[in-house]
Amino acid sequence: MADCREVVIREIRKMLPRSGRYERILYRLILDYPLREAKGLRPTLAIATCRALGHSAVSVTPTAAVLELFHNAFLVHDDVEDESEMRRGAPALHQQHGVPIAVNVGDAMLCLALEPLLGNVEVVGLGPALLILQAIAEMTRRTVEGQSLELDWVKRGVWDLTDQDYVAMVVQKTGWYSFMTPVRVAAIVAGVDEARTAALVEFARVLSVAFQIQDDVLNLRGDVGEYGKEIGGDLWEGKRTLILLHMLRSATASERTEALAILALARPRQPDRRKAAGLALLAELARESLSSAGRAAVRRLETVLRGTAAGEKQVADVRRLFALIRKYDSLEYAAAVARSWAARSHQLFAGLCAWIPPSPHRDVIRSLVDFVHARQR
């Protein structure tokens, strides 16, 4: 995976025009996320599949780089949308450079993907190049559709969802661009027929669901150092997961009402300097000789300044959600569902091995399947 990542980073650098002026202010920022420590899952899947199908990596490298660029574009915009603080061990791009620059950098990454895809005509020939463009067009449409579905659930406070709703959203939002399209473009480059392409894409779809449910489980169960994200981050965000859906449908009516009230609360914002200054001034005022009404006003003003008035989650709220999740073994439930998707992806992979000959590249794909299993322990 490290090799693939290096090849792809080199390819992304090639995409970025070298005009001195913009190099400094735009293209350096475009490289920021791709250069941070990452697995490079999408390019690895595209390159390994292409090579396992008997073709050279060279013919799929520009497309793999485009997939990585899209992934990072979505991350930059997701971080803006979720008001995330960190990404891959460093402050999110909009935290470092502000929302305007981060939105534009994401746009630039989406827009710059077109030129290398057109350049593909020279790399793989006209027919495959057009098919890849179509595959990417469908992929981006599915991704923004999936994202809009999830954002709509968040906005309207929808929790009345089945596991199937969740799976459909996840396939749309991340399955298409992270798993299905990487193998699909590899199949196009390798000239694999329609039935086999469909089998590869179905394998990738099932694997993507196993991965995402695993991710959700690890988000709540993992250890910071191992997983790199804040524990319980998904609970603070109120992200729809099988874990929460299971807990909500297992809970008693009153627990459910309580949990939904907590989930309706916003994630707390970072304390800012203005807030700190306001609280210091308020502490001065609290030392004055105030009437009881005055003291009440100070207390309420403190609430306003701290931002709890706007309905933000407190640590105790998140602990309560954790307790309900534990009470109903919802983590174990989700882990079991992930295992069954992982087992299914194993079966589908075995089917693929009937016509994909053994090779180190096929083993790379198998290792991704095994990875989901290994993560469960």
Next chain:
Amino acid sequence: MADCREVVIREIRKMLPRSGRYERILYRLILDYPLREAKGLRPTLAIATCRALGHSAVSVTPTAAVLELFHNAFLVHDDVEDESEMRRGAPALHQQHGVPIAVNVGDAMLCLALEPLLGNVEVVGLGPALLILQAIAEMTRRTVEGQSLELDWVKRGVWDLTDQDYVAMVVQKTGWYSFMTPVRVAAIVAGVDEARTAALVEFARVLSVAFQIQDDVLNLRGDVGEYGKEIGGDLWEGKRTLILLHMLRSATASERTEALAILALARPRQPDRRKAAGLALLAELARESLSSAGRAAVRRLETVLRGTAAGEKQVADVRRLFALIRKYDSLEYAAAVARSWAARSHQLFAGLCAWIPPSPHRDVIRSLVDFVHARQR
């Protein structure tokens, strides 16, 4: 122009998949800005040029629709970046639906443009379709580069700019996608040779500069009803314009220092409910019998709550900028520069008329040139 707009809206509707689920939550939002009252400058320019060059509108309509979609995508993201409140007489998309949904809707508009451009192969043939894809790829790259340049100036507080710096930024940020690419894709569809295409694009570039400088002048000079934007909006935003650049280089050293200090201040944010609640509580506290230190704390806390502590512009600040602009006739200077660009576009248009035969469509293009002249009075 109204005709062109209608054709293009119909074409955009065709682009949007009709899956019930996403129709409601994504595709309706994508149509929001395009359906608001607008001139439809870009599709008009593309269609009028194509027809003036003797080709049917049909062959350029999908591309014209893509240009309109890109324009609206940039508007949605610009409004997020600038924290704009209104767009075309209604609240900006992120004000109605929140930043996350607005960022995703803009992304969706950028991503959905690829499918109709691929469909162009059937409309105009393979060669022209690929040339159009390349033209769009270059256009989007130039646009995000121009945007990044302006955002960088804002972020670093750069005012040490020449008129040429401004013109280069404007051509990159809006000239390419609003004027140059519409005529370029029309020329591709019509099969016009390279020299004539270059002449058309140069005419469009010059016209774009005239338009933008005019826009800046009208922003400060116009009447709300006529122009639809808040008067002096550019001054609140601290937007780089020829007007401010002229004023800054004409001013005395102390005026310049004063103006730069004002321009370094942020635009005031909208008062929010939390702020209003805080100020009401503070008014209660002010009625207590406080020491002089307590009264000072109340005053400073009020400043914190109102947000002026963070360095926001006040009405008096913007009035002072206006006064300096009037003192040095900077509006008149910028209007004169716009006139000279408009005159140059007139000359270039006369050159084009040597080989573009008279037609109602050629008259539409001429009317855009005349429009810049008419706006000046």
